[in-house]
Amino acid sequence: DSGVTQTPKHLITATGQRVTLRCSPRSGDLSVYWYQQSLDQGLQFLIQYYNGEERAKGNILERFSAQQFPDLHSELNLSSLELGDSALYFCASSVDSGSYEQYFGPGTRLTVT
């Protein structure tokens, strides 16, 4: 158990809908990262937050957004969902922005039908 929690575990929704994925980092970790893993793909870095502020941005679509709240939990919002958004979404946390050792949650599997 990494100490990072993600909810929900599974999510099935229809095209055009909007969903919110939630992540609680390890106790004491200030940095949160979001990744997308599509079928047969590696982990694609989406975005990083550190202590409530956006720190780095990767291949995140404009239809996606994220935020980190004062209690350090983070939410990833996916809107106007398309079939191709079906994937595993991982959240990871680290102690600070400069720490490269990330601790991953179990992931949320999103299926868009």
Place this chain on the structure above:
Amino acid sequence: DQQVKQNSPSLSVQEGRISILNCDYTNSMFDYFLWYKKYPAEGPTFLISISSIKDKNEDGRFTVFLNKSAKHLSLHIVPSQPGDSAVYFCAAIYTGNQFYFGTGTSLTVIP
């Protein structure tokens, strides 16, 4: 554009032998590299890392080698154990905290 590549999707090794997992990258600006292990239905777990100023880092049965001129790194597991069966991802970072992961290699250690 896949900047970090793991060209072997799978690898099978006998228990007790050496497992060698390979990773190639294209961006010479990467300054830190990591290996993660992933079991089914779990998130990746950090395994070992190496800075670009080093060419080797060892942690127990796991050793990572970095060849900067070839833009290649490898993970050696000696001796391999059945519990090592998992998917292994290599990752690379450069300033700006952009993490780039490979597509993973599924290792099966045969008892």
